[in-house]
Amino acid sequence: MTGSNCCTPQRGDSISAPRATDEGWAYLSVDDSAHSVVEIPGGQAHCGTDTPYLPVDEEAPFRTSKIKGFWMDSTVVTNARFAQFVTQTSYQTEAERFGNSFVFNGLLPQDDFFDMAVVSTPWWRAVDGACWYNPTGDKYPSQAQPNHPVTHISWHDAMAFAKWAGGRLPNEAEWEHAARGGQGDVKYPWGDDDPLEAYESPKQAHCNIWQGRFPDDNHTQDGFYGTAPAQSYAPNAYGLYQMCGNVWEWTAQHFKVRSLKKQIRDAHRDKTGFKITKGGSFLCHKSYCYRYRIAARTANSPDSSTSHQGFRLVYDKQPLS
Numbered sequence: 001m002t003g004s005n006c007c008t009p010q011r012g013d014s015i016s017a018p019r020a021t022d023e024g025w026a027y028l029s030v031d032d033s034a035h036s037v038v039e040i041p042g043g044q045a046h047c048g049t050d051t052p053y054l055p056v057d058e059e060a061p062f063r064t065s066k067i068k069g070f071w072m073d074s075t076v077v078t079n080a081r082f083a084q085f086v087t088q089t090s091y092q093t094e095a096e097r098f099g100n101s102f103v104f105n106g107l108l109p110q111d112d113f114f115d116m117a118v119v120s121t122p123w124w125r126a127v128d129g130a131c132w133y134n135p136t137g138d139k140y141p142s143q144a145q146p147n148h149p150v151t152h153i154s155w156h157d158a159m160a161f162a163k164w165a166g167g168r169l170p171n172e173a174e175w176e177h178a179a180r181g182g183q184g185d186v187k188y189p190w191g192d193d194d195p196l197e198a199y200e201s202p203k204q205a206h207c208n209i210w211q212g213r214f215p216d217d218n219h220t221q222d223g224f225y226g227t228a229p230a231q232s233y234a235p236n237a238y239g240l241y242q243m244c245g246n247v248w249e250w251t252a253q254h255f256k257v258r259s260l261k262k263q264i265r266d267a268h269r270d271k272t273g274f275k276i277t278k279g280g281s282f283l284c285h286k287s288y289c290y291r292y293r294i295a296a297r298t299a300n301s302p303d304s305s306t307s308h309q310g311f312r313l314v315y316d317k318q319p320l321s
Helices: 079-089 094-098 155-165 172-180 262-267
Strands: 037-040 043-047 063-067 070-073 100-104 124-128 248-254 275-278 298-300
Touching: 037 172, 043 172, 063 172, 079 155, 094 100, 172 248, 172 275
Parallel strands: none
Antiparallel strands: 037 070, 043 063, 100 124, 248 275, 275 298
16 A cells, blocks of 8 residues: 555546536535534543554554544534535535536446546546535436535635634544544544454444445445445444544645655655545545544645545534534
């Protein structure tokens, strides 16, 4: 495994080969009654690991820092909640303004987007019209499901939403502190049990990740091929759902390379201005992208958007709603 952007294609990636927007999202419910926040206690926060699986990503070392308590969305932001934001502000996402976004080819009814494939990762397609409310684009239009994570969201989009909602994106230490749920140095929000171990039904699954041979065969033992509803599976000890798997989550933090090793610096030489993302997604698999561990990390350019990229907010005091 390398530090290449295998997980998250970015604006500017080579592809083999602006549209006007409308209120195509109007079909979505803007009922935000399902939104909830949980209190995350302050104290000694754990971040990173001394047993990195992907040293090139600078997962090491294990470190601690003291942080103040905060509040956090119990789930990632859903399509219904994002629709409420758009209804009140008429905000247009960057994917809408660019006229396209990156879609995993397995989500498309037909795999005929070869002229728009990302050269280095051909399972990604730059699809015209793909955006948060039309996640598979103009040729194969689809409707975003209200209780699923909002996707095709850039870092700039997430920041705009945070300003409207009175919150902010977490930094990496806050995100890991919350994901660990007070359990200390654990691999996953539920502990150290491998989520790929056999189980009898989706109800016993820990998270939504790829199960099978990537990118051609997903066994969907966890119940989902693409995104799962935001409030799926058991929450961690703090009451947070799906801190690993489902969709990558933007953080507020710049991606910086600390290492002096040439191999690591070369692997990340094109990531100036990138933002750290955490948690992995429904496309992660141990054999390909073992980044659904808490200490794992990747980064993307702040204007990039994909079908597996979302976010959740933190708040310095409990929000009124």
